[in-house]
Amino acid sequence: MSQLDAQLAAFADPAANSTLRGILRGLEKESLRVTPEGKLAQTEHPKALGSAMTHPHITTDYSEALLEFITQPHERIADALSELDQVQRYTYAQLNDELLWPGSMPCVLAGDNAIPVARYGTSNSGRMKTVYRLGLGHRYGRAMQTIAGVHYNFSMPDSFWQALSEIEGNTRTLQAFKTDKYFALIRNFRRYFWLLLYLFGAAPAVCRSFVRGRDHKLQALGQDENTLHLPYATSLRMGDLGYQSAAQQSLVVCYNNIDNYLQTLCGAITQSHPDYQSIGLRDEGGEYRQLNTSLLQIENEFYSSIRPKRTAKSGETALQALRLGGVEYVEVRCVDLNPYQPLGVSSEQLHYLDAFLLFCLLTDSPETDAAEYQDMQENQKRVVDAGRNPALTLRNRGDERLMRDWADSLQSEIGACARLLDTACGGEHYQQSHRAQGRKLAGETATPAEQMLKQMQAENKTYYALIMELAREHQRHYAERPLEDDDYQRFAAQARESLSRQQEIEAADAISFEAHLAAYYAQYRDCESCGCEPQSAISVQSGC
Known part of the structure; x- marks a missing residue:
């Protein structure tokens, strides 16, 4: 057997x-904001959507125009999809004449200068998020910051793990x-x-x-x-x-156990790389071009089809959270937006993902x-x-x-x-x-x-004509299904609260941005804190 x-x-x-x-399963769904002509929106993140820095359900990803919708974890697939639907219904009501692009590959692009990088305010943590994205633009080109997808967060309950533990x-x-x-x-x-x-x-x-x-x-x-x-x-x-990237092709991230995983990524984050040294850490005016000159600025820069995850505390790195608490859930990252679905994903698809993951x-x-x-x-x-x-x-x-x-x-x-x-x-x-x-x-x-x-x-x-046609269909779909007033007011209150929260974070900063970065990266460099000896990422290991 x-x-x-x-x-x-x-x-x-x-x-x-x-x-x-x-x-438990949760969804993170990205979509570009585009003009009625199908061009990338140049407008700032709509204020009615709240703060992209602190809103629990509506944020941005790499570009200012790349919205990201986040659901809570749910035990029922129908509930996760229902929450995503509500978030999108509120969002469409705030977009005026803009649309959401329903394809994973972007609309017509006019070059890097016409792709706005996401902004998160003046706090140290907000600046860090923006500088990270500026670094991605220098390393890969900003066009990469317009690709969209769906992430599926999946975890088994402790009752399952207890049963499996006893079985084995x-x-x-x-x-x-x-x-x-x-x-x-x-x-x-x-x-x-x-x-x-x-x-x-x-x-x-x-x-x-x-x-x-x-x-x-x-x-x-x-x-x-x-x-x-x-x-x-x-x-x-x-x-x-x-x-x-050619640089990342030499990075072999080992998934045989958590220690190897942490070691490989720590090495990629702490060891400077010639390709990114040549970009420079700052420009002539002293503004940051990127967070560091290593192969990875942070662990999220390593693009993987699936990631082990644990919810991190404020200021804590994702790797530190994993080291201290172990894996809490996995994040599936290989799912394209289905342009024929207003939600970008379907119940049928998520049911199959569950069976596949099991x-x-x-x-x-x-x-x-x-x-x-x-x-x-x-x-x-x-x-x-x-x-x-x-x-x-x-x-x-x-x-x-x-x-x-x-x-x-x-x-x-x-x-x-x-x-x-x-x-x-x-x-x-x-x-x-x-x-x-x-x-x-x-x-x-x-x-x-x-x-x-x-x-x-x-x-x-053309690809543009097909996706633009579907974008208009989805716009009509949501225009015909406005939120109930109570739900609308709940989302409006969340938006206002997120803006206030961002202001509180900005007012609370007591150290320089340089000191903030130093404290953040100390979690990788200090082996007592990191829990591993950083290992060279530029090698193919025999057991990975």
């Missing part, structure tokens, strides 16, 4: 099965057990998330303006010189057009070595560029395996997890979602990427 079969049998027991009802005869603390198991989930996710790119990838094309001045292998879409694509692409956002958690997850690490990188690249090619093969322990055959094999095991979740939660939402993805793999229904390309070709539309 495989480990997955044994775990499935154990969690078929009613008492153990009931723990699956306590899964664990003798360590529950938190240590949880942390190791979350890292096992992450390793399997990285092995298999190419399947999610195939099923849900929705970025097969871009506007030519996005790659202006850059080398690329994209092709014009028919006679349309303004739209570039790859015929079998799934999610160009997750390939070398996204947050990738499969990654329950199935055997051996440690990754350097060869498999390279295979995973190669598989991601292949599925991004040509995932819908029926003849595509992927690397599997040094061998080539037909992607469709491998996907069918995984589908069978994910289906067993879907049945387990339906038993716990009632109904057949998980199995229905699983069957829907099976129809995509069988070629019976189109993936989002395929749907987009077929529509552009059939209707002779």
